[in-house]
Amino acid sequence: MTTLQSKLAEARSQGRAALIGYLPAGFPDVESSVRVVQAMVDGGCDVIEVGLPYSDPTMDGPTIQRAAGMALEAGTTPKDVLAVVRATAATGAAALVMSYWNPIERYGVEAFAADMADAGGSGVITPDLIPEEAGPWIAASDAAGLDRIFLVAPSSTDARLKLTCDASRGFVYAASLMGVTGTRAKVSGTAERLVERTREATRDSGLPVCVGLGISNGAQAAEVAAYADGVIVGAGFCQRVLDAPDLESGLDAVRAFAAELGEGVRAAAR
Structure with missing residues (x-):
């Protein structure tokens, strides 16, 4: 059992959804992104998606694009990720990587899987890779003992x-x-x-089954946690770092936001 599977099982045993947070590695710089x-995690995230910054983030909204852009400007590399x-x-x-397929392919599929496992990673989310084209990744992730997470959408048959x-x-x-990442005033009615x-x-x-895209506060987290196994939040964390006057203020805001979301998923305990 990977750490990811263990964390999801632990949350389920507590009658709640897991809280999954996203942050691009290297945002605002590598050392600060670790903080x-x-x-x-201190605020309550069970799982962290570490984003691999990419120059053509077609599925990301303006907040994550800006955060990833800052990481690239800071010189963040796959090794930093x-x-x-x-x-x-x-x-x-549990540590995951979320990455478009191109950077993994350029790194070397087998090498990335092996290095990810060596770093203690549990798995990888590949939003623009479909199973029919994932043969090399399926083989490499199997060999490395990594979880592989593919996406489904309201339009999926x-x-x-x-x-x-x-x-x-x-x-x-x-x-x-259907659309790019980013916070929304309310959760899409198609989610449930x-x-x-x-x-x-x-x-x-x-x-x-874990749900992402558009979750921006504790009430929305509770709404999604009532029917999903995990609640995924990304842009909200990035925005709090972007809005903060300094890193320490940003850390406080991130910690408080994670705690608010954590209260939400626990409020929906079932």
């Missing part, structure tokens, strides 16, 4: 849901809306129905 991750993964794993949280869930390990990432449909596709495996 932000620690604040996220793995260093942040190692530091994240040392906090006791039942057949695609089944295909994607069967290829996933750790959890299935349910993108709650997508989780229901995805659960049908995971009936035999019992694979957890």
Whole structure:
């Protein structure tokens, strides 16, 4: 069992959803991003998605694009990302990488999987990679003992849901809306129905279904936690660092935000 699987099982045993936070490695710089991750964990995050900054983030909204852009300007490399993964794993949280496929392919698929495992990472989320084209990654992640997380969306057919869930390990990432990342005033009405449909596709495996895109406060976290196995939040954490006058203020804001979200997922305990 990977640390990710263990954390999700622990949350489930407590009758609650897991809290999953996202932050680009190297934002605002590598050393500071490690401190932000620690604040996220201190506030209550069970799992951290460490973003691999990429120059063509087509699925990301303006907040995460800005954060990732700052990380790239600071010179963040894939090796730095793995260093942040190692530091994240040392906090006791499950450490994932979220990355577009191109940087992993350029790094070397087998090498990335091996180095990720060596850093203590649990798995990788590949939002722009579909199972039909993931043969090399499936083989490499199997060899390294990594979880692999693919995405489903409201537009996914039942057949695609089944295909994607069967290829996933750790959890299935349910993108709650069609569009780019970013906070929203309310959670998409399609989210709960997508989780229901995805659960049908995971009936035999019992694979957890976690929801992301658009969650911006504790009340929304509680709403999603009532029907999902995990609540994924990214832009809200990035925005608090961007808005802070200095790093220490940003850490305080991140810690408080994680605590608010944690209260939300626990309020929905079932």
